[in-house]
Amino acid sequence: MSATEIWIVIVGMTIVTAVTRALFLIGGERTVLPERAQRALRYAPAAALVAVVLPDVLETPAGLSFGLSNHPLYAALAGLGWFLWRRSMLGTIVVGMLVFTALRLIF
Template identity: 45%
Template sequence: MSTIEIWITIALLTLATLISRSTFFVLGHAVKLPERVQHALRYAPAAAMAAIIAPDLMLAGGTLNLSPANPRLLAAVVATVFFIGTKHLLGTIIVGMAAYTLLRLYL
């Protein structure tokens, strides 16, 4: 891919992002989303976060790594169990990072 193609791609993606995000501001309350769409959009942040985090947890060197020797995946499991038990977000981050550090050092 040449340099000009990269810049054209960046410009087009920027334009697509601006158009898709600005329509709600430009149109305001003139357009009402159906209740089902509004309900589905409530899950968008969680889905986006899962799409960002899941590959980092499950891939190692470009291959799927679901083994017990994967410290990232094990730390995520520990953090998830902690969160389900306590519902404490800051504690979840601390426990997850501590578990990852310990597992990374000892595995």
């Protein structure tokens, strides 16, 4: 792509982003999301987090791996287990990091 094409794409993406984010502001009070859509949007942050984290946890340079060499996977599972058991965010981070570090030192 030439420099001009790149700038055209950047400007186009900027316009699309601005318009889609501003639609609800432009509509004012007339724009009301249905109750079902509002309920569904409560899960958007968790879904986005899973979409970002899951590929990093499951994939290694060799591809998809469930072996002991995939330290992030087992650290994430340990952290998830701790969170489901104790509901402690700090404990989740500490347990995940301890498991990750232990696996790196052992394997």
